[in-house]
Amino acid sequence: MKADLPVTFRSGRGEPCCRGPDLAWSCPISPPGSNPNNPRTTGGAEIIAPIEAYSTPRRSANLSDGDASAGAGKSRFEKLRHFRNWPTIGIPYAAPDMQGGNFWGVINHDNEQGIIRIADNKVTPGLKMWTWGFPSFTHETDARKDPNPQRPHIELWAGVSDQFFHSATFPRSAKCLFRKPAARRSA
Numbered sequence: 576m577k578a579d580l581p582v583t584f585r586s587g588r589g590e591p592c593c594r595g596p597d598l599a600w601s602c603p604i605s606p607p608g609s610n611p612n613n614p615r616t617t618g619g620a621e622i623i624a625p626i627e628a629y630s631t632p633r634r635s636a637n638l639s640d641g642d643a644s645a646g647a648g649k650s651r652f653e654k655l656r657h658f659r660n661w662p663t664i665g666i667p668y669a670a671p672d673m674q675g676g677n678f679w680g681v682i683n684h685d686n687e688q689g690i691i692r693i694a695d696n697k698v699t700p701g702l703k704m705w706t707w708g709f710p711s712f713t714h715e716t717d718a719r720k721d722p723n724p725q726r727p728h729i730e731l732w733a734g735v736s737d738q739f740f741h742s743a744t745f746p747r748s749a750k751c752l753f754r755k756p757a758a759r760r761s762a
Contacts, residue, residue, distance in 0.1 A: 601699075601732065617727070631650075
């Protein structure tokens with residue numbers, strides 16, 4: 576299955592349009608193989624992405640403690656690809672970008688299911704990863720008794736810039752068509 580998301584960027588004054596810090600980023604959230612009534616990611620979840628390194632904003636620097644350095648401000652994407660190794664909430668970005676790969680997703684080894692996004696990453700080269708951290712799974716409470724938004728899941732964001740708060744500019748009257756696979760749940 577696939578879903579098309581047509582996006583048209585227009586400016587009536589002739590200047591470039593659509594400059595903004597969160598321009599054209601998208602994020603499907605769907606823990607693979609979980610119960611739709613209790614969606615959650617388990618410790619066996621692994622981020623699958625064609626990247627070798629990541630960078631983090633200062634506030635998320637602790638995420639890279641488990642991975643080896645890959646040069647100034649970058650860490651090797653080895654341990655952090657596994658949800659069980661996320662110590663806290665945080666944001667890493669693919670560094671420098673998706674390296675020409677046209678896919679990313681999450682595979683849950685505990686239930687042998689996964690969700691993979693296949694798209695033209697020349698259009699969306701940015702990859703932002705985010706989660707509440709593995710403690711959201713190990714300290715999970717009953718959602719019916721404790722309606723806490725910090726549920727265990729992984730968010731993978733696709734974007735047209737290298738980081739979420741970095742601007743991107745589209746020329747006036749630009750038209751884009753983003754094609755994304757629709758999430759599909761198995762029974």
